[in-house]
Amino acid sequence: MNFRRTRAVARKEFLHIIRDARSLILALLLPLVMLLLFGYALSLDVDQIPTIVYDRDHTPQSRDLIREFSGSRYFQVTAVANSYDDIDRDIDRSRTLLAIVVPENYSKDLLAGREAQVQLIIDGSDSNTASIAVGYTEALVQSYALQLRSEAQVQKGGGKLNNAVEPRIRVWYNNDLVSRNYIVPGLIAVILMIIASLLTSLTIAREWETGTMEQLLSTPVRPTELVLGKLSAYFTLGITDMVICLVIGVFVFDVPMKGSVLLLLFSSCLFLFGALSWGILMSASTRSQLVAYQLGTLTSFLPAFLLSGFIYSIHSMPVIIQAVTYIVPARYFVTVLKFIFLKGVGVEVLWAELTFLFLYAAIVFLFASRKLRQKIA
Amino acid sequence: MRERLKVIIRKELIQALREPRMRVMLILPPIIQLIVFGYAANLDVDMSLIAWMDRDATQESRELLSNFEGSGRFQIVATPQRDAEMQHLLDHGDVDAVVRVLPGFARDVERGRTTSVQVLVDGTNSNTASIVSSNAGQAIARYSNEVNLRRQRDKLVGRTMSTGGPLRPNIPRVDARTRVWFNADLRSRNYFVPGVVVNIITLITLMLTAMAIVREKEIGTMEQLMVTPIQSIELMLGKTLPFALVGLFDTALAVTVALVLFHIPFRGHVWVLLLGACVFLMTSLGAGLFISTVSRTQQQAMMSTFLFFQPFFLLSGFTFPIRNMPPAVQYLTYLNPVRYFLEIVRGVFLKGSGVSVLWPQLVALAIIGASVLTLSALRFHKKLD
Numbered sequence: 001m002n003f004r005r006t007r008a009v010a011r012k013e014f015l016h017i018i019r020d021a022r023s024l025i026l027a028l029l030l031p032l033v034m035l036l037l038f039g040y041a042l043s044l045d046v047d048q049i050p051t052i053v054y055d056r057d058h059t060p061q062s063r064d065l066i067r068e069f070s071g072s073r074y075f076q077v078t079a080v081a082n083s084y085d086d087i088d089r090d091i092d093r094s095r096t097l098l099a100i101v102v103p104e105n106y107s108k109d110l111l112a113g114r115e116a117q118v119q120l121i122i123d124g125s126d127s128n129t130a131s132i133a134v135g136y137t138e139a140l141v142q143s144y145a146l147q148l149r150s151e152a153q154v155q156k157g158g159g160k161l162n163n164a165v166e167p168r169i170r171v172w173y174n175n176d177l178v179s180r181n182y183i184v185p186g187l188i189a190v191i192l193m194i195i196a197s198l199l200t201s202l203t204i205a206r207e208w209e210t211g212t213m214e215q216l217l218s219t220p221v222r223p224t225e226l227v228l229g230k231l232s233a234y235f236t237l238g239i240t241d242m243v244i245c246l247v248i249g250v251f252v253f254d255v256p257m258k259g260s261v262l263l264l265l266f267s268s269c270l271f272l273f274g275a276l277s278w279g280i281l282m283s284a285s286t287r288s289q290l291v292a293y294q295l296g297t298l299t300s301f302l303p304a305f306l307l308s309g310f311i312y313s314i315h316s317m318p319v320i321i322q323a324v325t326y327i328v329p330a331r332y333f334v335t336v337l338k339f340i341f342l343k344g345v346g347v348e349v350l351w352a353e354l355t356f357l358f359l360y361a362a363i364v365f366l367f368a369s370r371k372l373r374q375k376i377a
Numbered sequence: 378m379r380e381r382l383k384v385i386i387r388k389e390l391i392q393a394l395r396e397p398r399m400r401v402m403l404i405l406p407p408i409i410q411l412i413v414f415g416y417a418a419n420l421d422v423d424m425s426l427i428a429w430m431d432r433d434a435t436q437e438s439r440e441l442l443s444n445f446e447g448s449g450r451f452q453i454v455a456t457p458q459r460d461a462e463m464q465h466l467l468d469h470g471d472v473d474a475v476v477r478v479l480p481g482f483a484r485d486v487e488r489g490r491t492t493s494v495q496v497l498v499d500g501t502n503s504n505t506a507s508i509v510s511s512n513a514g515q516a517i518a519r520y521s522n523e524v525n526l527r528r529q530r531d532k533l534v535g536r537t538m539s540t541g542g543p544l545r546p547n548i549p550r551v552d553a554r555t556r557v558w559f560n561a562d563l564r565s566r567n568y569f570v571p572g573v574v575v576n577i578i579t580l581i582t583l584m585l586t587a588m589a590i591v592r593e594k595e596i597g598t599m600e601q602l603m604v605t606p607i608q609s610i611e612l613m614l615g616k617t618l619p620f621a622l623v624g625l626f627d628t629a630l631a632v633t634v635a636l637v638l639f640h641i642p643f644r645g646h647v648w649v650l651l652l653g654a655c656v657f658l659m660t661s662l663g664a665g666l667f668i669s670t671v672s673r674t675q676q677q678a679m680m681s682t683f684l685f686f687q688p689f690f691l692l693s694g695f696t697f698p699i700r701n702m703p704p705a706v707q708y709l710t711y712l713n714p715v716r717y718f719l720e721i722v723r724g725v726f727l728k729g730s731g732v733s734v735l736w737p738q739l740v741a742l743a744i745i746g747a748s749v750l751t752l753s754a755l756r757f758h759k760k761l762d
Binding site for chain 1: 406409410413414416417418419420421422423426441467468469470486489491492493494495496497498499500501502503504505506507508510511512513514515517518520521522524525528529550551552553554555556557558559560561563564565567568588675676677679680681683684687688691692696697698700701702703706720723727728730734
């Protein structure tokens with residue numbers, strides 16, 4: 001292990017990156033594009049549900065109920081239907097998501113003390129939005145019913161009717177329930193994984209394809225030094241990306257950063273080291289750039305995007321897939337990121353995740369160096 | 378011209394299918410992607426893990442607990458006694474929420490005062506958190522309603538008894554009857570898997586077209602093609618038509634897996650889907666052609682494909698509803714072909730929509746496809762000269 005030789009490889013790799021403008025642009029532009037998309041444009045938060053109203057009762061009571069919906073910030077009454085066909089058409093064309101139908105005998109039932117029914121038709125294709133919308137509508141109807149009962153009791157000379165039990169819901173760590181706050185920290189893991197898999201997976205395969213590997217072999221550089229040298233170049237790129245994400249996330253998108261920046265940097269280094277080593281391992285396992293690239297995306301980008309809990313919660317996956325996520329390093333890193341950003345916890349909570357990331361990095365690095373040595377020998 | 382075109386299509390097909398590794402690449406990655414996506418891409422919260430912190434320990438608080446358990450949406454995994462334990466559970470992410478019943482709960486319920494139940498939700502994942510809050514709110518509201526009705530009846534009975542009048546529990550009640558269309562069980566898999574079909578066909582056709590042309594450039598066989606009497610339009614068609622076939626084949630494969638493995642409802646007509654796929658292929662093949670004209674090496678082609686594909690994919694409404702985007706971005710998505718194809722595929726799968734509903738999307742795709750193809754063809758032509 002010689003520091004000078006490692007540095008020489010690193011310098012050569014840096015020159016490669018700087019001269020290949022497109023890789024450099026990809027490496028620096030991609031985080032920006034993804035941050036902008038996720039920060040500004042993409043959100044899972046449901047409000048202003050487009051709603052169509054079909055009032056078959058036409059009484060002050062039915063209008064009162066409809067007013068309750070149009071006054072809520074969760075609903076936006078965009079159209080008034082005159083028949084079920086109108087509802088059909090609008091839902092088929094995805095112009096509306098929710099239809100409120102007040103039946104003909106609504107006010108009669110209500111005044112007679114029978115159970116008055118409101119019909120809600122919801123487009124369930126987007127099940128996530130739909131189930132949140134169902135929750136909103138049912139809560140609204142329930143609280144409206146209580147209000148009516150209270151009024152009725154006051155009229156009959158009884159006291160005002162209060163809600164017997166009130167839920168006091170307090171959301172910890174992300175008070176306003178903004179999806180950006182949990183997506184942006186997780187995005188750091190995805191971006192680092194893309195850099196690692198897309199750039200690193202090609203680096204050794206390229207040396208083989210272009211025939212420069214033989215030249216490298218004739219120099220006194222050793223496999224470990226070669227891996228370390230190549231790693232350090234991409235490592236610098238990765239850390240730059242991480243800092244870009246951190247700064248833009250915190251200062252432009254106001255994502256809360258409650259924990260220690262130092263711990264964040266430290267864990268990013270651990271993760272990045274492992275991810276880059278994995279890229280090198282993929283690259284050393286094949287001599288074709290196309291195959292290396294395919295292996296890289298299938299084994300690192302896809303799991304980081306899908307199986308890490310970045311967007312899709314691991315708890316909702318089938319048990320077998322949940323078991324698979326335990327060997328996905330991004331899973332641990334996404335947990336670390338979210339916990340540091342939003343919960344502000346430290347090593348006392350995250351030691352298990354950090355230990356895994358450390359072991360993963362060490363093992364994959366050893367494998368990568370050994371694989372390269374085998375290939376060379 | 379027919380003859381030459383046939384020859385180049387044959388050459389392209391042989392080249393694509395000759396290598397065993399390439400044959401595997403055409404079939405395996407789409408299936409792996411579909412399966413992983415199908416199982417993992419899931420935003421449903423069926424069962425949330427909660428901690429129950431009962432500081433009251435009375436008949437009433439247990440009644441509330443059985444309301445939570447009875448809803449089938451909560452699993453009580455811990456019963457912390459002290460605040461520190463609760464903090465620990467939330468910090469470690471062991472539970473999605475803690476329900477805290479404070480001392481005096483039963484007393485307040487009995488005396489008819491408004492009392493409250495605290496629900497502390499872990500907001501780290503805002504989507505899960507808002508579903509959990511809404512479920513908890515509903516369970517509490519149900520209990521509250523029961524208590525309320527009981528109270529009101531007692532009062533009415535008391536009053537009618539004292540006045541001696543007839544018993545008339547004239548309480549206004551409103552009930553919501555919710556019906557869910559197209560996806561009655563609200564399974565997010567039904568929404569995502571058709572989307573994955575779109576994702577796979579886009580990526581495969583884009584990548585293969587771009588790579589096939591750049592490879593000829595890289596290994597120098599492009600010059601050989603140029604000295605043959607083949608014309609650029611024939612070369613272009615010959616380079617894209619085989620991949621159109623591959624794209625259609627992969628679509629059929631993906632649809633089959635979606636139906637057989639994931640039991641996604643397919644309510645529309647196959648030919649509407651096929652029509653949509655054919656029109657969409659104009660765009661994706663055209664874009665692949667375009668990438669090939671701006672890339673010199675396969676690596677550049679791969680990276681451009683990736684940079685190009687990501688924003689289109691994310692802004693298509695695949696996971697993140699277009700409705701939630703800022704208005705300016707919503708207008709931009711009208712230029713996004715993936716958006717239209719996604720609407721077609723989901724419409725055919727879930728809503729059983731036909732051409733009468735989907736024609737705006739088809740027309741938009743045709744216009745985008747024609748412009749992209751023309752633009753790439755012009756560039757391609759210039760490059761050859």
